[in-house]
Structures are given as C-alpha cells and as structure tokens.
Amino acid sequence: MIVKKFIFMMFMACATTPGIAQDKLASMAPVDKKMRTIDSLSIVRLLQHEEAEQTPASALYPEWNNVYTTHYGVEMPDEYKIDLRGFHMPADSRLVTSHYGYRKTFHRNHYGTDIKVYVGDTIRAAFSGKIRVVDYEGKGYGRYVIIRHSNGLETLYGHMSKQLVKEDQMVKAGEPIGLGGNTGRSKGAHLHFETRFLGQFINPEKMFNFEMQDVKADYYVYRSNGRGTLMNATGVLAATENEENAVLDKEEESREFQQQKIAAQKAKSRTSIHRVKQGETLSVIAKKYNTTVKELCRLNGITERSTLRIGQILKHS
Ligand SMILES: [Zn+2]
Numbered sequence: 001m002i003v004k005k006f007i008f009m010m011f012m013a014c015a016t017t018p019g020i021a022q023d024k025l026a027s028m029a030p031v032d033k034k035m036r037t038i039d040s041l042s043i044v045r046l047l048q049h050e051e052a053e054q055t056p057a058s059a060l061y062p063e064w065n066n067v068y069t070t071h072y073g074v075e076m077p078d079e080y081k082i083d084l085r086g087f088h089m090p091a092d093s094r095l096v097t098s099h100y101g102y103r104k105t106f107h108r109n110h111y112g113t114d115i116k117v118y119v120g121d122t123i124r125a126a127f128s129g130k131i132r133v134v135d136y137e138g139k140g141y142g143r144y145v146i147i148r149h150s151n152g153l154e155t156l157y158g159h160m161s162k163q164l165v166k167e168d169q170m171v172k173a174g175e176p177i178g179l180g181g182n183t184g185r186s187k188g189a190h191l192h193f194e195t196r197f198l199g200q201f202i203n204p205e206k207m208f209n210f211e212m213q214d215v216k217a218d219y220y221v222y223r224s225n226g227r228g229t230l231m232n233a234t235g236v237l238a239a240t241e242n243e244e245n246a247v248l249d250k251e252e253e254s255r256e257f258q259q260q261k262i263a264a265q266k267a268k269s270r271t272s273i274h275r276v277k278q279g280e281t282l283s284v285i286a287k288k289y290n291t292t293v294k295e296l297c298r299l300n301g302i303t304e305r306s307t308l309r310i311g312q313i314l315k316h317s
Pocket residue numbers: 098110112113114191192193
C-alpha cells in the first residue's frame with residue numbers, strides 16, 4: 001500500500017517537472033508511431049499529387065509550352081523505348097481513310113493517319129497525359145489538341161468540331177478530349193491523328209493497328225535512323241510486325257518524301273513564333289520565352305503600348 005502510494009506520489013511529482021518530457025513521449029510512443037505513419041502516408045500522397053501535376057516526360061523535353069512548334073534544342077536519343085501499353089483508340093471507328101506519307105497528288109506530306117469519324121463523334125486521349133495545345137488553324141488542323149504523354153510521345157487530334165479540354169489539363173487514356181468534325185483543311189469529317197516523339201513524326205500505323213483497335217506490340221523502339229522496331233514485354237521482337245514496319249519505312253523514304261521532310265523541318269526551325277491568346281500581355285509572353293518586352297517589341301516592330309490581338313503572331317526569337 002505504502003509502495004503504491006509512493007509510486008503515485010513520484011508520478012505526480014515527475015509529471016510537473018520538465019524532466020518527465022522524455023518519459024511522457026515514451027509512454028505515448030504507440031500513438032506517436034501511428035501519427036508518423038499517417039504523416040508519411042500523406043507525404044506519399046502529396047508527392048503522387050505533385051507528380052501528377054508535373055509535366056509528363058519532363059526528362060526528355062526541355063520545356064513545356066502551349067504553342068504549336070517543333071521542339072528546340074532537343075538532342076534526339078539514338079534509341080528510346082516507347083511504352084505503348086495503356087493505349088486507347090482515339091475514335092471508335094476502325095476505318096483508316098488516309099495513310100501517313102507523301103501524297104503525290106498534293107505534293108506534300110501527310111504526317112498523320114486519318115480515321116473516319118462523323119461530326120459529333122467522341123474523340124478520346126490515346127494515352128494518359130497533359131494537354132499541351134488547344135488551338136485553331138483555319139488552313140490546317142482546324143480545331144486541334146496536342147497531348148504530351150509520359151511515354152515520351154505527343155499525340156495530335158485535328159479537324160475536330162469542338163475541343164472539350166483546356167491547356168495544362170491532365171487527362172486519362174480514353175477520356176473525351178473533343179468531338180469529331182470537318183474543320184480546317186479537311187474534305188469530309190475525319191480525325192487526323194499524329195504521333196510525334198520529341199517533335200519528330202512517327203507513322204502511327206507503325207505502332208497501332210487501327211483495324212484491330214490495338215497496339216502492335218507493348219513497346220516501339222524509336223531509332224534516330226528511322227528504323228524503329230516493335231518489342232513485346234519479354235523483349236522479343238515481334239518479327240512479322242517489324243517486317244511490315246520495314247515496308248512502311250521503305251515507302252516513306254522515297255527521295256521526294258525525304259526532300260519534303262527536310263524542307264518542312266527547315267521551315268519549322270526558322271519559325272519561333274507565338275500566337276497571342278486571350279488575356280496575354282507582352283510581359284507574360286516575354287516571360288514564357290525567357291526574353292524581355294523590349295526584345296519582343298524590337299523583333300515585331302511594335303511598342304510596349306501596342307494592343308495585342310488574340311491570334312496575333314509574334315516572333316519571340
Ligand atoms: Zn490527315
């Protein structure tokens with residue numbers, strides 16, 4: 001009895017002294033541990049959230065912008081394994097109405113695959129990613145959307161009647177991004193679907209079988225020499241598909257086509273323009289391209305007080 005009372009008194013005495021802090025913490029250890037677990041879980045969630053907010057494939061691309069241009073200063077890797085798993089057909093239709101490649105009748109290249117759609121048909125993101133460009137080109141793509149994906153690809157969807165997404169928005173594979181249409185340079189409703197890797201066009205039909213509505217293999221190995229190959233999950237080359245790809249390569253590499261390609265690339269590398277969007281000021285645009293308002297004025301022959309029009313083209317370098 002006396003012992004018990006003594007312990008109680010000791011406890012009371014200790015409780016009022018600062019020295020007890022350590023013991024107190026020790027006695028609370030299980031609770032504390034639990035708290036820490038909750039903390040680390042919320043940190044993990046926070047990191048995952050941040051990751052989701054980040055730019056996909058940021059290790060590959062030097063910058064993120066909302067302007068349609070080629071990518072500057074990108075060193076093309078000799079080889080890069082593009083993960084095709086998680087692909088979703090951009091349209092329900094299986095019908096390819098025009099292939100990728102040089103069109104003799106038009107003396108120009110067709111950098112995508114045309115898929116038959118009707119006005120109002122749902123157009124979906126081919127992979128999860130982040131919307132980079134939502135824009136309109138009256139003499140070209142019409143209403144179009146460009147998405148950057150974490151596998152390194154960028155996909156473009158052209159001639160839509162309506163865009164359903166906003167720039168910098170994250171989307172999941174298969175999520176609706178627009179409606180089929182006939183806008184821009186288009187005769188009859190269809191979806192113009194492009195795939196690019198670091199700004200270089202890749203024939204979508206090398207990676208996807210639109211008729212089967214599926215990927216041709218789990219991976220497409222991009223090669224800077226243009227001889228990309230297909231690979232499955234175990235690393236074995238899918239031989240038949242690669243033979244098909246070789247045929248596609250050959251078709252594309254006609255002299256005329258190559259010349260056109262070089263000319264197009266040259267033209268692109270000369271244009272470093274920005275299309276003014278709603279609410280943008282010179283200082284906002286200057287900041288975007290790491291330049292100054294003064295420099296923008298000089299390049300475009302305007303003054304700091306010039307009124308910017310939506311859709312106006314500005315040189316930024
Ligand atoms: Zn097309």
